[in-house]
Amino acid sequence: MQKIKVFLLTLILFLSFSDLSEAESKKNLVVIDPGHGxxxxxxxxxxxxxxxxxxxxxxxxxSLKLRDELEKRGYEVMMTRETDRHFASPNSTDLRARMNLANNYVKGRNDHAVFISVHHNATGTPSYRGYETYYFDINQGIDPNYPPDPLQIKYSPESKKAAASIHYGVLSSAPLPEGRGMVPMDFYVTRNAQMPSVLIEVGYMSNPAEEKQIKDPEVQTKVSTGIADGLDEYFDNYDYYEVYDSTNKLLYKDASKENALNWAKSRNNVKVIYNKTNEEIFSNIYYGFAVLHSYHSSFKHYFVSESDAVEFAKKWKNTRVVDNVKREMVWSNYISPNYHIVHARQGVLEEKFDVQSAVERAKRWKNTYVLDVKSGTIVWSNYLAENYEVHHTSKGLLKAFYSEKDAKEYAKLWKNTNVKNKKNGSIVFSNLVSSHSHRFEADEVSAKDRMLTAIEVSKELYPNGFSSNKKQKTVVMATAFEFADALAAGPYAAQLDNAPILLTRSQKMTDQLKNELKRLKANKVIIVGGTYAVSDDVLKELKSMGITVERVSGSDRIETNLKINAKLKNVSKSIVVSSQNFPDALGATPVAVNTNASILLVNTESSLTPSAIDYIQKKDITIVGGTGVVSVKTEDALVQEVGGDRVIRLAGKNRYETLTAVLEHFSDDLHSNTVLVSTSANFPDALTASALSKKYSSPLLLVNDHLHSSLDGYITTYGNENVVERVISVGGVVKKQPLNRIIQLTK
Ligand SMILES: [Zn+2]
Incomplete structure (x- = not known):
């Protein structure tokens, strides 16, 4: 029996709250009931x-004075009567009619309403006097002859709060003594109000002195002011906990935090909001599906279920639905799926946007293959054989293909390859060059300090200085003593017609630096960083050399980074790295310059700045580094902004594993006969080397005393796919052991 009651109560609460809509007035509502009439x-x-x-x-x-006062203060007021009238007969029916009026009026806004019934008292003893406030108190128990409305049971604690505020409001405003104080009582009107409710007895008309006061308009005004003060105080302090579903529909409200939490925790996909601060104190909603627009970056809608998301996305053009957990696009009306799952006899079974999910799905059938529609290549099959092998004269088997056409196209990318049909052993294609002979160089670009090494890199880039027909004769200059500015400048230098990055002391340029600028015939220098990093003295020196100078700087490294990124053109990708931890970031720059990506620096502790959020819109994001350097919170924020299909994290247990993850992920973008090697212990050498990486499209390997074993696999594959003829170590501290190991693996 008890359970049924609770269930019914819950149901009633649910129904009464669920129809609250955003459009309705947010004003607080007071229902005034002038007693009798x-x-x-x-x-x-x-x-x-x-x-x-x-x-x-x-x-x-x-009551009329109270109405005017409350409306002046911005309340919405509902009066049960504004004239000398009654509603029904007998009295009990009259009271029921009043409460029906009141309760129907507040429906859906019960939590923002207070009911106040205004009366004046009388008793047989004329000496009795004083102001009194009555309210329904559930703690006094329920009289079965006078059952309260179920909602009033819930609101009872609020009724008591409202009673207290009004009680002391009137006593401090009106020249009336206190009567019996605040009195718990189950009056018909207070116990049947579906909102916090109060009944006041302003004074005793049976007391001759008080009767005079009661009729005095000035006293009446003070009473109504006191009530209004009390209501102000009540609504200011009234707090509650709201439970919403994933579509922000209000399901439940409670003044008790514990009740709200218990209610929410027994359900799925709900959240609890504290109304005062708008703070989310609990949520078990995971908005796994995002609906995003192709170019309206502010268009972001989140859903718990895929079907809701797709249904919503269909209402617009140029939308896509992203599964943020699997990090893949699941639906779009502007991108066509590039991977077809094809069955040997039944033809196309399904279409997918990305290769991994296509292969995963294709595995569920026999006799299927996955076709890359754009290139026409079969990328996976569980029944076709990879019969066409591409062989290299010195490296042996490079790769096997399902189709002859795909094998030939791949073989043409190489010298000294042929395509063999494994079934009959016939050679179907060959591009052997008999004169080609393998040569190998190990070069060193280094000097005794970081600034001189940067100059050596510049000489390697432009051995004869800038040629007269070079479009931009620009140099990027950064401090030699802080990594963040120079790191962020890498992609910018690459876009400036591959400008060399030179490093300087803050106060003064060295003679070697000035000589290098002259040798290059540079006509413009872009200084990256503030005056603390590179002083105005350096700027003046440059100007006196007849060089145009531009400074790009912000208030800190994060802001400087954003200023630089704002200069980049046609960037659709951004690599997110920590601004405080350089080894992870170093491996990212060569990739960034070769893929026209920007570098976005983030702080480990703080969240994304609003300008960073603006910047990443519509971009593909690669986070480089573990959650210790780029936090989960930042990753979540990125996913929420651009969608899970556009965010990927590349990380390993240490800087070398992270570098391996980066190089393997971007292996298609780095093809070259050159490999760059630098030390991970000292940042500047690797930073200035990014321009060399751009020149040769080559990967940059970071080493310490030894080559970390996690890189072995990548280097071996790189050696198999590229005819590596040159290893350049940048910076003097690269040891012989790692260098020899790299040469051995790439041969
Ligand atoms: Zn009365």
Whole structure:
């Protein structure tokens, strides 16, 4: 029996709250019920009926003053009566009619409403006097003869709060003594109000002195001001906990945090919001599906279920639905799926946007293959054989293909390859060059310090200086003593017609640096970083050399980074790295310059700045580094902004594993006969080397005393796919052991 009651109560609460809509007024609502009226006069008072002035008149006079005062203060007011009238007969029916009026009016806004019934008192003892406040108190128990409305049971604690505020509001405003104080009582009107409710007895009309006061308009004004003060205080302090579903529909409200949490925790996909601060104190919603627009970056809608997301996405053009958990696109009306799952006899079974999910799906059938529609290549099959092998004269088997056409196209990328049909052993293609002989160089670009090494890199880039027909004769200059500015400048230098990055001291350029600028015939220098990093003295020196100078800087490294990124053109990818931890970031720059990506620096502790959020819109994001350097919070924020299909994290247990993950992920973008090697222990050499990486499209390997074993696999594959003829170590501290190991693996 008890359970059924609780269930019914819950159901009633659910129904009454669920129809609350955003569009409805946010104003607080006060229902004023001037007691009695019409045929019901109320008390005649000490002076008796002959005066023609009854309680119903005083009730209405105070109520009208209260209405005006509350409306002045911005409340919405509902009056059960504004004239001398009654509603029904007998009295019990009259009361029911009043409460129906009141309760129907507040429906859906019960939590923002207070009911106040205004009365004046009388008793047989004329000396009794004073102001009193009545409220329904659930703690007094329920009288079965006078059952309360189920909602009033819930609101009872709020009724008591409202009663207290009004009680002390009136006593501090009106010249009336306190009567019996705050009195718990189950009056019909208070116990049946579906909102916090109060009944006041302004004073005793049976007391001759108080009767005079009650009829005095000035006292009435003070009473109504006091009530309004009390309501102000009540609504200011009224707090509650709201439970919403994933579509922000209000399901439940409670003044008790514990009740709200218990209610929410027994359900799925709900959140609890504290109304005062708008703070989310609990959520078990995971918005796994995002609906994103192809070019309106502010268009972001999140859903718990895929079907809801797709249904919503269909209402617009140029939308896509992203599964943020699997990090893949699941639906789009502007991108066509590039991977077809094809069955040997039944043809195309399904279409997918990315290769991994296509292969995963294709595995569920026999006799299927996955076709890359754009290139026409079969990328996976569980029944076709990879019969066409591409062989290299010195490296042996490079790769096997399902089709002859694909094998030939791949073989043409190489010298000294042929395509063999494994089934019959015939050679179907050959591009052997008999004169080609393998040569190998190990070069060193280094000097005794980082600034001189940067100059050596510049010489390797432009051995004869800038040629007269070079479009931009620009040099990027950064401090030699802080990594962030120079790191972020890498992609910018690459876009400036592959400008060399030179490093300087803050106060003064060295003679070697000035000589290098002259040798290059540079006509413009872009200084990256503030005056603390590169002073205005350096700027003046440059100008005196006849060089145009531009400074790009922000208030800190994060802002400087954003200023640089704002200069980049046609960037659709951004590599996110920590601004405080350089080894992970170093491996990212060569990839960034070769893929026209920007570098976005983030702080490990703090969240993305608003300008960073603006910047990443519509970009593909690669996070480089573990959660210790680029936090999960940042990753979540990125996913929420651009969608899970556009965010990937590349990380390993240490800087070398992270580098391996980066190089393997971008292996298609780095093809070259050259490999760059630098030390991971000292940042500047690797930073300035990014321009060399751009020149040769070559990967940059970071080493310490030894080559970390996690890189072995990548280097071996790289050696198999590229005819490596040159290893350049940048910076003097690269040891012989790692260098020899790299040469051995790439041969
Ligand atoms: Zn009364």
């Amino acid at each position: 019409g045929i019901y006069s109320g008390t005649k008072g000490y002076s008796g009926a002959s005066t023609g002035y009854f309680e119903k008149h005083a009730n209405l006079e105070v």
